[in-house]
Amino acid sequence: MTASPFAIRGVIEGFYGTPWTHEQRLELAGFLGERGMNTFVYSPKDDPLVRQDWRQAYSGAELARLSELIERCAAHGLDLVYCLSPGLSIEYSSESDRSLLSEKFDSIADLGVTSFGLLLDDIPGELQHPSDRSVFAGLVEAHARLVGDVHDRLAEGSRLFVCPTQYWGYGDEEYISRLGQSIDPRIELFWTGRAICSATLDLADAEVFAKATGRAPTYWDNYPVNDVAMRHELHVGPYRGRDRELFRSSRGVIANGMELFESSKIAFATIADYLADPAGYDPEESWHRAIAAVAGDDAEAYTVFADNVRSSCLAAEDAPLLQHALESFAFESVYGDPEHAADELDEVADRMLAAAERLLRGPARTRRLVAEARPWIEAFKIGARAVKCVVELYRSGRLGSDGPTELAPFLGRIRDLRVRVFGDVLDMTLSELIVRRPPAENAQPTPTPHSKEAAS
Incomplete structure (x- = not known):
């Protein structure tokens, strides 16, 4: 050496x-x-x-x-x-x-x-x-x-x-x-x-x-x-x-x-x-080795999570994998192959949900690591459910409707936790979808649930 x-x-x-x-x-x-x-x-x-x-x-x-x-x-x-x-x-x-x-x-x-x-x-x-x-x-x-x-x-x-x-x-x-x-x-x-x-x-x-x-x-x-x-x-x-x-x-x-x-x-x-x-x-190679050494059996799940908390004084990137999937979905849903893009976004959401479940409820051998990061992992899980909801709304034909109310509780819960996960990527996406179209002139506002259960 x-x-x-x-x-x-x-x-x-x-x-x-x-x-x-x-x-x-x-x-x-x-x-x-x-x-x-x-x-x-x-x-x-x-x-x-x-x-x-x-x-x-x-x-x-x-x-x-x-x-x-x-x-x-x-x-x-x-x-x-x-x-x-x-x-x-x-x-x-x-x-x-x-x-x-x-x-x-x-x-x-x-x-x-x-x-x-x-x-x-x-x-x-x-x-x-x-x-x-x-x-x-x-x-x-x-x-x-x-x-x-x-x-x-x-x-x-x-x-x-x-x-x-x-x-x-x-x-x-x-x-x-x-x-x-x-x-x-x-x-x-x-x-x-x-x-x-x-x-x-x-x-x-x-x-x-x-x-x-x-x-x-x-x-x-x-x-x-x-x-x-x-x-x-x-x-x-x-x-x-x-x-x-x-x-x-x-x-x-x-x-x-x-x-x-x-x-x-x-x-x-x-x-x-x-x-x-x-x-x-090589920062990426070193990073994957470091996670493997510290997270052990939970390294794969932790890597999926950690990819969404990258931003710091050293890096402007927030959540590169999710950002790419969201950008692709936004473009393809208008100009290309929306079904394929929705499938890819759904796959990303499933991977994030599985990682959150593994870290929060699975047989984690790295309990101290998970315990320290729990607020961020909980926000990560809520965000994964929000992405899943975006795909479901698209497939039901409601994503372009007048501000789908299902997304608001997710955004509220993530903000309430006051931790930085996904950077600005998911917050901006959900905010835009929620207010995408103004309500019809005589429409009555639909009550939006803000309970913890609504976003979990």
Whole structure:
């Protein structure tokens, strides 16, 4: 097996939401190690000892769990990067605060950790403490001083990763340029690319960052994470949009996971494939292998489902198979062979229904994966029934009637679930069919059922 051209390949637990369990982290170490990853960055936003209570030391069961995780990572060839996020409360000019930060890192070093992260993301963009404003000209000076102090106090041979407050953009903005030029070039700098969730990571952009900061970026890639405003999305599509030559001016990629641990594994597996062989990486082939590995006996059903939740920051595609079938049916019903198109659309609906039934009620061996995705799978099932209803209305000659009322409950139920399935494809189709023709002048509106049973 050819060695990866990326020095750093891994995952960060850096999302907002319920942190992964200790057991999940232990399992992840094996999952990543088997796929050639070499780094796990520990930084759950909602772990108080990392962010809100960063000054507090680990003790008791918390210390024991962290120690076990460090040992498990080492056993699978992973470097655990332990991070602290002190930026919400630290007084940069305070010797006491800087000492407490270094002492916290030292206590983790005693457990065998040699890589540390100082995360200054998602904090106020201006100095908050009056004492800091009297000492530093601005945020970048305070951060340069803090980063340098932490780095100097780490034991020889230790590594430091830093997430700057400005962690996305073109890579040569004033803050990131000045910070990069002010700190030791051996310090790794996280960067998310052109956007917080970047559609592409390009070699040219990496070169801009490297020139401006004095080091190649380590990409904190916000995929498959789906926190904050993305909670309605399920990011289980393949990794894509990353330059095949990115390794030429990048230290590597650290992928930020979802709170949905089992579902994250699908994207992680494809990311591992890209990092192992960016030149030969095929997103679709990798994706099918990943689903087979994660979903096991339910892989076929899960693939049918996952094909309808493809859209994310990496891909504009929503539901390619269903979209093709709907477009073909719309065209053929007017200009070609409507019976054949209806049969094809009916077949797609049957496949989706069978997949939903398998995942929701079948002998699923991947219960945790299905449980995480249940809201999306339920919306998927309702959508499949809606497509089936479209075909039935066509065959009964009622599809072109004055707004067939049978479709409205399906559309209402899918919208009520507030999860993104089918993207805009099915919603637009059903909306158009429901209002296709205005009612006759004297027609009375037909009551439309909105109960859950009507759409199930």
